[in-house]
Amino acid sequence: MTFLLDDVLIKPWISLVKILRSTAIQEAYDVEAIQDDIKENQLLYEIGERPREEYEQRREELELELEVAENARENLSGRVEVKQ
């Protein structure tokens, strides 16, 4: 009987934690947003608004972020639903 009561009380919490965690992963590892930032960085360089050095430094940072995000999604998506 105790077991059943605990089960009922705990389940909504599990569900809420899952949703929060899923949202956090989407925001922290937003692959599409990073890809957009990479394209924007390239565009600003091409139209002469971003100096080469700044462009290259930003690109390195973003490529690293992208790699981390892609790996994280791959590793975590099996455990937590991540909307694409």
Add this chain to the structure above:
Amino acid sequence: MTVIMADEHLYTYGVIDGADRELAVDGVAGATRLYTVEYRTLSAVVSDIDTLEPEQTDENLRAHDEALQTIMSDEDIEAVVPMRFGMVFKSARPLKNVLRGSRSVLTRTLNDIEGTVEMGLKLVAEEGVTVDRESVREDVSGRLRGVSVEETENGLFSDRLVLNRSYLVERDDREAFDAAIAGIEDEYGGSLITQYTGPWAPYNFVDLEIGVDR
């Protein structure tokens, strides 16, 4: 003495209508020679490569594009169906199988894009400037409609981007298209930066799913 050669695979740039040809052009992964693999009337333009998964570096991407531009600038070649970066076949046999299996769709696509090139147009808002985006987009469509065959929308990946499109343009209409772009630059010069690129192989107007068994 036994010499062990690295496996030579075929990096594919695109498909043309026509027979055997060879081009002294720099290709992907340091290739210096492009040649064709034929199946009936179709030819795939390829270069040798020792990996099935070439690295997507700036240098390789540029080599892929430049090779396609050289193919397109050959007066004897009416059209090229471009492949996306990274299409490698183990040998000529699976490549010929793909040409055979996709022959009708490739031939139809080559006919559709014959004598055309792709041009890219991006309009970027000057920093801090607000423009009526919808009105700009409509105006640009109107100005370019008569001098292009087709337009396609690309992603607005930056808040500063007002318009990002590709246009399929007849080679014979290039001058008129350039003049229309100059008109757009004159009209919006104070508020929008114009980025006009090309000619490209018509990547954005070729919608082919080719099943590959490498």
